[in-house]
Amino acid sequence: MFLRFVLLGLHALLWQALPTFAESCDNPAPSGVTHSAIAAAASREHREFGGHVIHQDGTLWKFGTVESASDSLRNPDTGNEEEDRFGRVAWRRVWSYWQALERHAAGEALSRKVLYLPGLLENADSVGRLREIDMRTLLSENQVNDPAIRAALAQAAVRAAINDAAWSAAFIAYVMDAAQLSNQQFRYSAAHAFYIQRAFQAPPDYAFRACDPRTTTPRPGDLLCYSRGTSPLKNFDDWKDAVNDAGFAVASHCDVVIEVDLAANKMDTVGGNVLQSVTRRTLKLDAANRLSRTHHPDASPAPPSQPCAIGKACTRENFNLQYWSVLLQLK
Known part of the structure; x- marks a missing residue:
């Protein structure tokens, strides 16, 4: 018995002497159940919605269902429309995204606005x-x-509100709710910028850490984000400065990383309200398994200044050219 206590004591001392595993963007913990749950929820939602697909060259490869359509949702396993289930239509599913956000941030859904112009019908x-x-x-x-x-009037109002309100952050809320993340683990908001900011603030219970996509390998379950608007934050350092500003508010968007194929140097993401749909896109990775610089607007040739019909002499719009500047890495 005495020898057993001695051995247990030595084991405890040796354990304390071992270096602790310090998680970081470069050294994350192994992927777990939550990673799979988030990626699976986003992937399934794209299949059910029957959304767009963007090729890795940034062109729209498949045009799918859009936000306010009455198109039937699809069986996620077969891809067939479920026409016999009349309530399962696209616009109603988008309203479900707002309802998921409402469960965590009261008032968000019903505060959506419908725009109108008095006398316009006449x-x-x-x-x-x-x-x-x-x-x-x-x-x-x-x-x-x-x-x-x-x-009919109530449903018309909801469909109009869906058209008039950006719902990409509500889609992210729906995915996080489906993966059962709590309010401590995720900052549910109608604006991407606030849950990005929370990752920079790094509270201990938060599920994500803010990382630089130029130096971090993405994994399924992560969120890849870009800044947009007239004065976008073009890189990670810009974000680090901006999140500490009083009155912080940045126009932004995030996709969920659903697949990473390191052998093929590519990853797939899914985002809501991308071209008014739930959209899957393929992005290229470089030799170091980081997001390719070819997707950065400042590293790519300027698009033509004039519209051009599709043809051999035309350059089609590249929807993957964004200021991808933050990777929210799931811990």
Whole structure:
């Protein structure tokens, strides 16, 4: 018995002497169940939605279902439309993304706005200014007696709001909710910038860490993000400075990494509200297994200044040319 206690004591001392595994962007923990759950949820959603596909050269390879369509969702295993299940249509699924966000951030769904211009139906040349009204008001004021008309008006309002509101962050919320991430693990928001900012702030319970995609190998379950707008954050260092600014708000977008093929130097991602659909894209990796610089606008030839029809002499639009500047690595 005495010898057993001595051996246990020596084991404890040796364990304490071993170097601890310090996780980092370059040295992450092995992928686990959550990585698979996030990637699987995003991949399944693209298949069910029947969304677009973007080739690795940035061209639109397949045009799929769009946000406000009444197209039936598809069986994710066969790809066939489920026409016998009438409620499973594209626009209603996009509203489900907002409802998933609502479960974690109360008020987000019903605060979506519908844009309108007074008198426009009567006069196509109306010169008034666009106005907006939120979904909460529209639905609460819909007091039509006929239930069929009331339902039609309510659904028309939701479809209009889906058209008028950017829903890519709501899609990410839907995926994270499906993977059962808590509010401590993920900052649910209608704007990508705030859950990106939380990763930079690095609270201990947060599921993601902010990494530089130029120096970090992506894995399924990670989020690959870019900045957009008139003054985009073009690189990781720009983000590190911006997230500490008072009143931080940056126009941005994130895709979910669903597959990484290091042997083929490519990865696949899925994002919501990309060309008004749930869209899968292929991106190239370089020899070091990092995101290829060919997808960076400043490292690629400038697009033609004039529109050009498809032909041998034309350059088609490259939808993969973005300021990909943050990789949210799942811990």
